[in-house]
Amino acid sequence: MTLQQIYYAITISKCGSMNKAAERLGTSQPTLTSAVRELEKEIGIEIFLRTHKGAVPTAEGAEFLKSVNQLYRQYELVCEKYIDRDMKRKFSVSTQHYSFAVSAFVETVKQFGTLEFEFAIRETETLRIIEDVGSLKSEIGVLYISNFNRKPITRLLEENELEFTELIRCSAYVYMWKGHPLAQKSSIGLEELEPYPCLSFVQDGVNAYLFAEEILSENIYPRVIKATDRAAMGDLMKGLNGYTLCSGILCEELNGSDYVVVPFREDSDNRNSIMEIGYIRKKHGSLSEIAEKYVSELINSLKRNSADSISSVHTYQDK
Numbered sequence: 001m002t003l004q005q006i007y008y009a010i011t012i013s014k015c016g017s018m019n020k021a022a023e024r025l026g027t028s029q030p031t032l033t034s035a036v037r038e039l040e041k042e043i044g045i046e047i048f049l050r051t052h053k054g055a056v057p058t059a060e061g062a063e064f065l066k067s068v069n070q071l072y073r074q075y076e077l078v079c080e081k082y083i084d085r086d087m088k089r090k091f092s093v094s095t096q097h098y099s100f101a102v103s104a105f106v107e108t109v110k111q112f113g114t115l116e117f118e119f120a121i122r123e124t125e126t127l128r129i130i131e132d133v134g135s136l137k138s139e140i141g142v143l144y145i146s147n148f149n150r151k152p153i154t155r156l157l158e159e160n161e162l163e164f165t166e167l168i169r170c171s172a173y174v175y176m177w178k179g180h181p182l183a184q185k186s187s188i189g190l191e192e193l194e195p196y197p198c199l200s201f202v203q204d205g206v207n208a209y210l211f212a213e214e215i216l217s218e219n220i221y222p223r224v225i226k227a228t229d230r231a232a233m234g235d236l237m238k239g240l241n242g243y244t245l246c247s248g249i250l251c252e253e254l255n256g257s258d259y260v261v262v263p264f265r266e267d268s269d270n271r272n273s274i275m276e277i278g279y280i281r282k283k284h285g286s287l288s289e290i291a292e293k294y295v296s297e298l299i300n301s302l303k304r305n306s307a308d309s310i311s312s313v314h315t316y317q318d319k
Contacts, residue, residue, distance in 0.1 A: 003075060005039040006068045008032055009047055013065050017054035066135070073136035091290045092120040094132040095142035096213045097201055097230050098277075099251035100305050104297035106254075112290055123229065125203050126211035127156075133280050134160030139291045141280040142298070144247070146273050148218050152210045157280060166278040168302050172215045172264040173248035177237040178257070187265035190219065197223040199233055199242040214245045215275050216264070234259070247275045251305045277302075 008025065012032070015021040022029040040047050047061035057065055091112075095101040105121045122132065126143055130153075133141040145153055145164060157164060174188045180196075182188050198221035201213045209217060225242060227233045236242040237259070248261045266272040279295060281287060287295070 001039060001042055003072065005035050006072050008035050009039060009065060010069060010072060012036065012048065012055050013057055016056075018050075021055075069135050077136070089116060089290075090118045090120070091288070091294070092122070092132070092138040093140045093142065093294065094122045094124055094129040094138040096126060096129065096144070097123050097233070098142060098249070099230070099254045100249050100301040101142045101298065103251050103254055103305070104294060104301040107297045107300070108290065108294045111293060117290065125201070125205075126153075126213065127203070127205050130156050130160055130162065130280065133162055133282065136282070139281065139288060140294055142277075143280065144213075144215075144275040144277045146215060146275055148273065149210055149212075152207070161283050162280045163283045164278055164280050166276045167299060168247075168249075168277050168306065170247035170249065170275045170277065170306065172245050172272050172275070173261040174243050174264055175237075175246045175248075175250070175259065175261050176243040177234075177241070178260050179238070180241050180243065180260075182243075183260050183262065185262055187263045189265040189267055190270045191267075193243060194222055197225045197236070197240055197242040199225050199227060199236055199244045201233070202226045202228050215247070215273050216245050216270070219270055247277060247306075249277075249302065249305050251301065 008021070011025055012018060012021040015024060018029050018032055022032045025032065036047065043064065045060040045064065046058050047064060048055040049058055091108075093101070093105055102121065102123075105119075109117075109119050120138075122128075122138065124132070129138075129141040129143055132138040141162075143153075145166075153164075174182070174193065176183055182192060182196075185192075200217070203209070203211050203213070205211070225236055225240070227236060233242075233244065234255075237244075245264060246261065248263070250259065250261050264272060279298065281291070
């Protein structure tokens with residue numbers, strides 16, 4: 001099995017057909033087909049089903065591609081560091097929709113600059129964050145764990161050989177526009193929120209509710225609106241007096257002063273909960289210099305912007 005064969009298989013999977021992959025690779029279809037057949041013979045499985053719709057990975061093929069994607073990404077990282085010195089080094093972060101994570105990213109970019117590095121930050125769904133870090137598409141992922149989602153997220157982290165490092169614990173806050181009728185209250189209970197729409201970020205996949213970004217997602221909300229980005233969420237807060245339940249970490253340097261956070265008041269039927277916010281990374285190997293800096297800036301951003309925290313922000317020590 002060669003790196004070229006692996007690269008061919010990965011490219012076919014991305015393109016969805018032999019013809020498109022051959023065109024992208026600048027080779028002939030017979031050469032590509034022959035290389036894949038040799039690879040399939042060597043590893044003893046059929047990687048792709050050839051259909052009239054293109055090349056579709058088999059169940060065993062999909063598992064193989066998942067493994068070699070990680071292997072080939074590691075190879076690319078080594079090349080970027082030691083061989084392709086004229087190429088820009090890459091650093092990517094995948095995160096839930098947290099302004100403090102974006103703020104930390106901004107500070108990291110400022111310190112390293114964009115001449116030598118190619119940066120990417122992806123505000124995305126919880127499952128995609130785990131997939132991105134598991135496949136090394138991103139070196140760092142930022143998310144939270146609570147008692148409600150701990151089991152499914154822990155299982156996925158183990159399956160992808162990832163570890164979670166907690167940075168801060170927060171109780172629930174109501175996040176809303178400063179002009180909201182309840183914005184001046186010292187605390188807000190769920191019964192007071194019933195007339196207003198509860199906003200949450202879209203999560204795809206089976207049992208998507210288990211991977212919600214919002215704390216207390218297990219509660220029942222009579223009015224719910226889904227959104228895919230923070231800008232839309234802000235517009236819905238202003239236009240419809242919508243609200244969301246969050247950590248209370250409000251980054252005014254990016255969000256401005258149009259929004260407020262108010263402590264959530266629990267009752268006998270709707271208990272408060274704790275968000276353990278942190279980052280995920282691959283278990284094996286050390287973080288790059290730029291990833292270490294990003295984690296340091298995450299801690300700084302959390303210290304600057306936390307409305308309250310149950311435990312202080314942890315001091316980061318590289319494992």
